[in-house]
Amino acid sequence: MARMKFLCDAERCIECNACVTACKNEHEVPWGINRRRVVTINDGQVGAEKSMSVACMHCSDAPCMAVCPVDCFYKTEDGVVLHDKDLCIGCGYCFYACPFGAPQFPASNASAPGGQATDWFGARGKMDKCTFCAGGPEENGSEAEFSKYGRNRLSEGKLPLCAEMCSTKALLGGDGDVLADIYRERVTVRGKGAEVWGWGTAYGKPGQQSDTATSDK
Amino acid sequence: MVTPKLFLTTWLLLCSVLGGAVATAVADDAAQKQVRRQAEQPLNNAPVWRAVRYGAEHSTQATGREAGVLIQSAGETWRQIRNGPITLYGGLLLILVPISIGLFYQWKGPLKLNGHPTGRLVQRFSYWERLIHWSVAITFVILAVTGILMLFGRYVLIPLIGHGGFAWFAQISKNVHNLVGPLFIAAVACMFVMFVRDNVWHSIDWQWLKKAPQVLSGKTHVPSGKYNAAEKGWFWGGVALLGLVVGISGLILDFPNFEQTRATMQVAHVVHGVGALIFVAASLGHIYMGTIGTEGAYAGMRTGYVDETWAKEHHELWFKEVNS
Numbered sequence: 001m002a003r004m005k006f007l008c009d010a011e012r013c014i015e016c017n018a019c020v021t022a023c024k025n026e027h028e029v030p031w032g033i034n035r036r037r038v039v040t041i042n043d044g045q046v047g048a049e050k051s052m053s054v055a056c057m058h059c060s061d062a063p064c065m066a067v068c069p070v071d072c073f074y075k076t077e078d079g080v081v082l083h084d085k086d087l088c089i090g091c092g093y094c095f096y097a098c099p100f101g102a103p104q105f106p107a108s109n110a111s112a113p114g115g116q117a118t119d120w121f122g123a124r125g126k127m128d129k130c131t132f133c134a135g136g137p138e139e140n141g142s143e144a145e146f147s148k149y150g151r152n153r154l155s156e157g158k159l160p161l162c163a164e165m166c167s168t169k170a171l172l173g174g175d176g177d178v179l180a181d182i183y184r185e186r187v188t189v190r191g192k193g194a195e196v197w198g199w200g201t202a203y204g205k206p207g208q209q210s211d212t213a214t215s216d217k
Numbered sequence: 218m219v220t221p222k223l224f225l226t227t228w229l230l231l232c233s234v235l236g237g238a239v240a241t242a243v244a245d246d247a248a249q250k251q252v253r254r255q256a257e258q259p260l261n262n263a264p265v266w267r268a269v270r271y272g273a274e275h276s277t278q279a280t281g282r283e284a285g286v287l288i289q290s291a292g293e294t295w296r297q298i299r300n301g302p303i304t305l306y307g308g309l310l311l312i313l314v315p316i317s318i319g320l321f322y323q324w325k326g327p328l329k330l331n332g333h334p335t336g337r338l339v340q341r342f343s344y345w346e347r348l349i350h351w352s353v354a355i356t357f358v359i360l361a362v363t364g365i366l367m368l369f370g371r372y373v374l375i376p377l378i379g380h381g382g383f384a385w386f387a388q389i390s391k392n393v394h395n396l397v398g399p400l401f402i403a404a405v406a407c408m409f410v411m412f413v414r415d416n417v418w419h420s421i422d423w424q425w426l427k428k429a430p431q432v433l434s435g436k437t438h439v440p441s442g443k444y445n446a447a448e449k450g451w452f453w454g455g456v457a458l459l460g461l462v463v464g465i466s467g468l469i470l471d472f473p474n475f476e477q478t479r480a481t482m483q484v485a486h487v488v489h490g491v492g493a494l495i496f497v498a499a500s501l502g503h504i505y506m507g508t509i510g511t512e513g514a515y516a517g518m519r520t521g522y523v524d525e526t527w528a529k530e531h532h533e534l535w536f537k538e539v540n541s
Contacts, residue, residue: 048265050265066296096486193262
């Protein structure tokens with residue numbers, strides 16, 4: 001069984017934000033909801049600038065899952081962390097706990113996928129986040145699933161669109177072992193720089209991982 | 218002439234310029250380290266990863282609070298505190314306190330009047346005092362029940378009524394908790410203003426406190442004013458202090474509209490949880506003493522009147538004052 005992971009190669013990401021646009025377009029994510037974002041470190045500093053694409057990392061021991069008061073998260077056979085918006089009460093605890101800032105809360109009904117938000121002052125709507133293009137608990141490919149969670153590409157045998165269409169192949173999404181092999185190959189050719197950003201936080205220390213890629217420092 | 222407003226604007230501007238300069242200097246420093254590292258050891262990004270690990274805010278095209286932060290580690294700490302000690306010790310507290318009160322009741326029974334009721338009534342609480350007391354009490358109970366559901370429902374109610382059933386309750390609980398919270402704060406503020414005069418600490422209260430065990434078991438009598446030391450303790454420690462702590466932390470969580478960061482809300486949540494659990498546990502003592510624990514106490518807050526014998530036995534100094 002595959003263990004789905006995201007990997008972003010800081011030596012390749014060029015901050016084109018195409019992954020962000022692809023995600024927004026594929027899932028028809030409303031304005032104000034960022035399932036994926038690109039962050040640039042040392043922006044504009046020649047020789048020091050690095051960019052990183054980040055979304056839900058689908059953690060092994062997911063903090064969102066642990067703190068949810070209504071236990072609305074579940075993990076698929078592929079290790080993808082999904083949630084049930086019919087159960088979500090919009091408390092924001094997953095947003096406090098998540099290391100990657102993945103959970104998003106629509107500010108109003110108009111900007112909520114599936115129109116599930118409360119329009120009261122300060123009230124959070126139902127949480128929205130990256131699904132690894134794997135939809136939600138509704139029937140695969142159904143209209144209800146699309147309106148709440150977006151496209152279910154995994155059920156069609158496709159990988160997340162953000163990674164699929166990344167032009168520099170900085171962002172990879174798929175089976176963790178395969179990603180680790182690809183990355184190891186790159187590191188071997190480069191001869192240095194084995195850090196995989198976020199893997200230590202999301203998937204545990206190297207010894208606990210099912211692959212040999214090293215964690216971030 | 219410098220007006221205060223102009224002074225404030227200048228000061229804030231100066232602060233932001235200086236703050237910006239410091240932040241830029243720190244960022245520049247990290248960037249310079251990375252540039253040097255790249256020259257010495259190409260492809261070594263350690264300085265960049267270090268900056269990321271410290272949860273610094275970097276640039277991003279995404280809008281939203283803290284969108285430029287790649288990793289925030291404090292979330293894991295918050296999770297450990299919330300799912301660990303707060304849930305465990307909070308749960309124990311809410312089980313052990315009612316059990317102790319029940320055992321005490323079995324052992325000693327209610328505090329009864331020694332003399333016979335005279336039938337003559339004295340007014341103890343005005344209409345407004347009772348209105349405020351019950352406003353605080355009702356909002357408090359609603360907040361306690363909904364809050365307890367949010368913390369323990371997953372462990373207690375989901376096994377009983379399932380995910381769908383509990384989510385329905387929890388959704389209502391969250392909204393009710395968020396709406397009633399500000400009402401509670403308003404009621405507590407009124408209560409403080411209205412009740413503070415009679416809750417000023419006097420030397421006589423120390424004597425009451427020293428003999429508290431005997432007083433509570435009805436063996437001895439220490440005269441007290443309108444409120445005895447225990448009631449004053451509840452007023453200052455509970456209503457005033459815990460009310461303030463739970464109220465402020467609650468407002469920070471209730472209104473996430475002011476760009477407060479996750480770190481602020483994590484701290485507010487821990488403070489709110491700990492404060493609220495202590496508040497609820499302590500309130501059980503107050504509720505016990507005000508209902509089945511003391512004969513005649515509940516009627517006092519319900520109707521506003523107490524019997525003269527009750528007044529004499531429980532609050533002698535106040536009774537003398539009222540009668541004089």
